Amino acid sequence: MKNMKDWIVKNRYGLSVALVAAMILLPFLGAVPLMDPDEPVYGETAKEMLLAGDWLSPRIFGQYWYDKPPLFYW
Numbered sequence: 001m002k003n004m005k006d007w008i009v010k011n012r013y014g015l016s017v018a019l020v021a022a023m024i025l026l027p028f029l030g031a032v033p034l035m036d037p038d039e040p041v042y043g044e045t046a047k048e049m050l051l052a053g054d055w056l057s058p059r060i061f062g063q064y065w066y067d068k069p070p071l072f073y074w
Helices: 002-010 012-028 039-052
Strands: none
Touching: 002 012
């Protein structure tokens, strides 16, 4: 237990920044729809990668799609 308290005290500034950022950003997550015509395609590609369990082969509508490298969708 003492190690956890020491870690929290040591990283209190970073944790404070993360907490404030979460309080500002998380309530508005998803409030604005995807605007750019390409954004829904990128979102669908990431969703299909997640559902397939294949993190190295981007897909769109069941077809492999290598428009961008896989790291872009992660």
